[in-house]
Amino acid sequence: MDREKNQSEQNQMAISRSDLPKPSVMALIDKSPIASVVSNPRLPDNPIVAVNDAFQALTGYDRDFIIGRNCRFLAGKATEPWLTEEIRRGVRQQKSVLVEILNYKKDGTPFQNAVLVAPLFDEEGELEYFLGSQVEIDGDSASLAKPRRMRAVAIVKDLSKRQREVLQFIAKGLLNKQIAHELGLSERTIKMHRSILMKRLNVPSAADMVRLAVEAGM
Ligand SMILES: Cc1cc2nc3c(=O)[nH]c(=O)nc-3n(C[C@H](O)[C@H](O)[C@H](O)COP(=O)(O)O)c2cc1C
Numbered sequence: 001m002d003r004e005k006n007q008s009e010q011n012q013m014a015i016s017r018s019d020l021p022k023p024s025v026m027a028l029i030d031k032s033p034i035a036s037v038v039s040n041p042r043l044p045d046n047p048i049v050a051v052n053d054a055f056q057a058l059t060g061y062d063r064d065f066i067i068g069r070n071c072r073f074l075a076g077k078a079t080e081p082w083l084t085e086e087i088r089r090g091v092r093q094q095k096s097v098l099v100e101i102l103n104y105k106k107d108g109t110p111f112q113n114a115v116l117v118a119p120l121f122d123e124e125g126e127l128e129y130f131l132g133s134q135v136e137i138d139g140d141s142a143s144l145a146k147p148r149r150m151r152a153v154a155i156v157k158d159l160s161k162r163q164r165e166v167l168q169f170i171a172k173g174l175l176n177k178q179i180a181h182e183l184g185l186s187e188r189t190i191k192m193h194r195s196i197l198m199k200r201l202n203v204p205s206a207a208d209m210v211r212l213a214v215e216a217g218m
Pocket of ligand 1: 113
């Protein structure tokens with residue numbers, strides 16, 4: 001662990017002001033009560049460029065340590081390599097993944113982390129960021145994440161077909177402009193759907209909306 005930590009300390013990248021995400025991306029996670037980070041895959045080693053308070057509270061690491069570092073510092077001795085590979089595959093293929101993996105807090109305490117990693121695309125449809133959101137699952141049984149998934153499925157089931165379609169694209173990391181293009185609707189209409197969805201799903205931030213959609217299996 002110590003050796004890995006030292007290694008990862010050496011790997012922290014100095015993030016310049018221009019590397020920091022736009023306010024709209026900060027806003028994506030700022031209001032979320034769920035631990036969340038945003039990483040920039042256009043920089044070497046996909047470092048974290050934004051982190052919210054809930055992530056610092058969950059992991060015990062502070063912002064200065066986190067920014068500029070790849071999220072692998074949460075992994076440790078008993079982290080399941082096949083689950084890490086699943087995250088790596090999602091990142092490579094630019095697809096959302098939801099994995100329950102063993103991670104470690106700063107003080108060494110292991111915890112079961114139901115982590116979501118989802119791509120976020122820019123206006124041109126090019127990969128721009130990854131959203132990461134981490135939920136601690138109490139106890140050592142992964143099945144405890146089940147109630148979250150069941151709740152998500154129930155909520156999504158109640159939506160209209162159109163709302164579900166829009167949500168599906170949101171979960172894939174698409175912006176309003178691209179969703180409008182995909183569905184042959186105006187950007188204004190998508191914007192309206194997005195704000196109705198936020199209310200219907202009762203989520204405080206777009207990051208939580210993506211998470212709920214992926215938890216529902218979208
Ligand atoms: C946005 C984002 C969030 C991530 N969050 C976690 C996490 O919470 N826990 C974890 O074990 N890996 C997480 N990862 C994966 C690690 O950053 C890293 O890719 C993985 O541990 C593989 O490390 P390696 O490149 O050294 O093989 C995340 C990746 C991204 C892009």
